[in-house]
Amino acid sequence: MIRKQRRSLSLLTASILAALTVPAWAAEPFVVRDIRVEGLQRVEPGTVFGYLPVRVGETFDDTKGSEAIKTLYNTGFFKDVQIRSENGVLVVVVEERPAISQLDFVGIKEFDKDTLRRSLRAVGVAEARSYDRSMIERAEQELKRQYVARGYYAAEVQSTVTPIERNRVSVVFNVDEGSVAKIREINFIGNKVFKESTLRDEMQLATPNWLSWYTKNDLYSKQKLTADLEALRSFYLNRGYLEFAIESTQVSITPDKKDIALTINIKEGEQYKVSDINFSGELLGKQEEMEKLLKLKKGDVFSSEKLTETTKAITDLLGTYGYAFTTINPQPQINQETREVALTLVVDPGRRVYVRRINVVGNNKTRDEVVRREMRQFESSWFDGEKLKLSQDRINRTGYFTDTNITTEDVPGAPDQVDVNVNVTERPTGQLTLGLGFSSTDKLVLQAGIKQENVFGSGTSLGLDINTGKAFRTLSVNHHDPYFTIDGISRTTDLYYRTSRPLYYAGNGDQDYKVVSAGGGVKFGVPFSELDTVFFGIGYENTKLDVTNNTPQAYRDFVRDFGRQTHNFPFTIGWARDGRDSALVPTKGRYQQANLEVGVPGGDLQYYRGSYQHQYYYPLSKAFTLAFNGEIAYGRGYAGKAFPVFKNYFAGGIGSVRGYDTASLGPKEANGDPIGGASKLIANVEFIFPLPGSGVDRTLRLFTFFDAGNVYGEKENYNLSELRYSTGLGLSWLSPIGPLKLSVGFPLRRKPDDRTQRFQFQIGTAF
The missing domain is CATH 3.10.20.310 (membrane protein fhac)
Structure with a gap:
């Protein structure tokens, strides 16, 4: 075995020794008749020939000999090189390195x-x-x-x-490996205004604590320290300490290399306030608009963060007028006597820029037109940063992509033009199910179906669903075209045959009540703005109710009044406003929708049922989101007819009030079976954060929640004292088969007749 050792010969020494081995011909040049290489095992002869400074027919002398040896050594392939001549033949003898x-x-x-x-x-x-x-x-x-x-x-x-x-x-x-060195001390010298504990909270590096096994923040890293020093600098600058400086940092390690101590020497200086803010440069007549964007006012404590927000807002403003390369240069004038700073924002809008071409990248399946029709920035028009942001949000809201990144690049030779690159990351939009499934309510379920949300990359969806669950059975075909017309009117068409047994949720397995519905409908969506869409639809429903003497009285009363079979022509009108940054994994923005369904004259049923939902997503940071959801629904019969019992709302379970059994809240029959209600009230709050170790992956996240809600009978008013509450935690995953949510809920206000269910899961909805 070869142990660690020094090289026996340096390259220079080896070259000299090799040169000394050159025979007497070195002093007498000769014409090379042939070249022969000896000692090769893995290296190709052509490699050696390529490095030799002489060819057949040329004169070889001692200068070329030294050059050849040196060159071959420098390749790193050989540990010994010798050159000799045999009757005009140049012989190169090599010993390859292992x-x-x-x-x-x-x-x-x-x-x-x-x-x-x-x-x-x-x-x-x-x-x-x-x-x-x-x-x-x-x-x-x-x-x-x-x-x-x-x-x-x-x-x-x-x-x-x-x-x-x-x-x-x-x-x-x-x-x-030994043991890892941990940070045992972080000390500050020179801090008078802020405590050491406050400054340590601004740092990523920390002394060991109960979470260090996961964060690893007690392990020293030069990169982390550099970032922490910048964080400290920002902390002071955001609080008006313009003269703040980090004078030195010391990192000491104990002799056993197990403990590290950090000492940071700082100079805080004095706190400064803003005495005045002015603009200069090319303001393009927009000074009044710029002044409205100021985050700092006269008399405020100086804040670097607010100054940055101001310059960004002004840059975005001028970007809407085509000035894509605006620069804002803040020039401070510091008065140390009064401890004030006057700011002058020098505006250089640069040149007005036009968009030459929009390039769509990453859409291997989706057609370009599906992406381009969502763009609000057009080719050959002014560059508009606000329209680019709107375009990105609209593309994300299609649900076909997990991520969209829009960048710009200069056009060579055209200083007033840029190209816009739209880089999308496609997600699987097809779903094929065949076999057995499991539901937290229906237990063992036979499912078969095919659904494609982006058929052949056209942006339309087509689905066939078959479900043999005991509580709900479905056979449906649906088609949705978001651009039925070129100006964005959508059309949704569906045909269905459904069988439902709501009482199966009660867990008694009764088969004495069944609703069989067959029908279809068509609905059109008309966009009235970038965010707002109004929907109109008409359909037909044929509904049969199978009841026995064991069926709850409400269902038997309906059959008595309307018969076992009814015909209904539901007319729907609705409105939706979608301002979220993504339809699949939203992190900011609002979503609102209102719907009204009316059983029009001509059918057997005269009723109306309306609902309103409002969702709001507030980003606490890049990784953390606070989400709110509220729903209210109300239904009644008109023209002297009762509200159809099979149109009742249900609550309880994931999607409404988690921790309670699915569809178990609200009015109940004498035997305790839930029958739903004509009105509903739901409220949810979620704190969403990334799964530890997944970074800021938006497709896999954890959440904690607080839910409240209930449903009420047709003759009942909303009663907040009857609300049920729950809390818990869960996991959401953008799985290949759709958005998946798992939750563990704990009821907070449980009545004796309430049924609970701790673990629940659902595929499909956001809340």
Whole structure:
């Protein structure tokens, strides 16, 4: 075995010794009749010929001999090179360096071996490459650097090189990781205004605590320290300390390399207030609009964050007029005596820019037109940053993409033009189900269906659904075209045959009540603004009720008044306003919808049922979102007829009030079976945050929730004292088969006749 050792000869020494071996011909040049290479095993002869400074028929002398030896050594392929002549034949004798046949690691726990192999390749050490002792030493240092970056300052690395057949070697890195060094102290010198605890809260690095096993923030990192120093600087600048400076930082480690102490020496200076704010430069007649965007006012404590928000708002404003490259240069004038600062915002709008071309990238399946019809920035028009933002939101709201990124790039030779690149990341929009499924309410379910939300990339959806659940059975076909007309009128067509047994939710398994509905309808959506759409629809329903003497009285009363079979022509009108940044995983914005369904004369049923829903998403940060949802619904019969019992609203379970059994809240029959109600009131609050270890992945998130709600009978008024409450936590996942939600709920106000269900799941809805 070959242990760690110094190179026996440096490149210069090897070249000199090799040159001394050149025979007497070196002093006497000769014409080369042929060239022969000896000693090659893996290197191709052509490689050697390519490096030689002489060809057949040329004169070879001692200068070219020295150059040839030096050049061949520098390739790194050979550890010995000799040149001699035999009757005009130039003979090149080489001894190749061994090749690395195997690269392995022993004692590695902190890193994945493949990750380390990739990092060593960057320093020239990899399988199939030539063995070089100096490269191995560099690899050892690289491994130590990787460990130091993660706080393993005591890590030791030693390599073992073993020769094997066919001039190859096996390289094994033996690693003693040792224990990770933790930050035991973070001290500040020079702070008078703020306590050390306040400053530590602004830092990512921290001393060990109960969450350190996950955050790793107690492990020193130069990159983290640099970021923390910037965070401290921003903290002071946002509070008016313009003279703040970090004078020095000291990082000390104990002799056993297990503990680290950080000492940060700062100068706070004095707090400054804003004495005045003025504009200069090319204001383009927009000064009055710019002044309305000021986040800082005269007399306010200076804030770097508010100044940045101001410059961004002005940049966005001028961007709507085609000035895509606006720069705002704040120039402060500091008065140390009065501790005030006067700000002058120098505006340079640059040139007005036009959009030459819009390029759609990443849509392997979706047609360009599906993306382009959502664009509100047009080619050959002024660049408008606000329209680009609106375009991005509209593309995200289609639901066909997990992410949309819009960038601009200059057009070479055209300083007043830019190209807009729309880069989308497609998500699977097709769903094929065949086989057995499981539902928290229906237990074992046979499902078969096919649904494609983006048929052939056209932006239309087509679905066929079959469900054999015991509570609900469905056979339906639906088609939705969001651009039925070129100006954005949508059309939705559906045909269905449904069987429902609402009492099955009660858990008694009764088969004595069943609603069978068959029908269809068509609905059109007319956009009235970028966010607002009004819907109109008409349909036909044929409904049959099967009842027995065991069926709750409300259902038997309906059959007595209307008969077992009814015909209904429901007319619907609705409104929706969607201002969310995404239809699948919203993080900000509002969604509102109102719907009214009326059983028109000509059918057997005369009723109306209206509902209103309002969702609001507030981003607390890039990773955390606070979401609110409220729903209110109300239904009554008219023309002297009762409200149809099978049009009742239900509440309870995921999608309404979690923690209670599905559809179990509200009015009940004498035997305790829930029958729903003609009106409903629901409220939900969710705090959404990323799954630990997933970064800011929006497709997989955790949430905590607080729910409230109930349903009320036709002759009841809304009664807040009858609301049910629950809290809990859950997981939402944008799975390949649709949005999936799992929740564990805990009822907070449970009445004796309430049924609870802790674990629930649902595929489809946002709340």
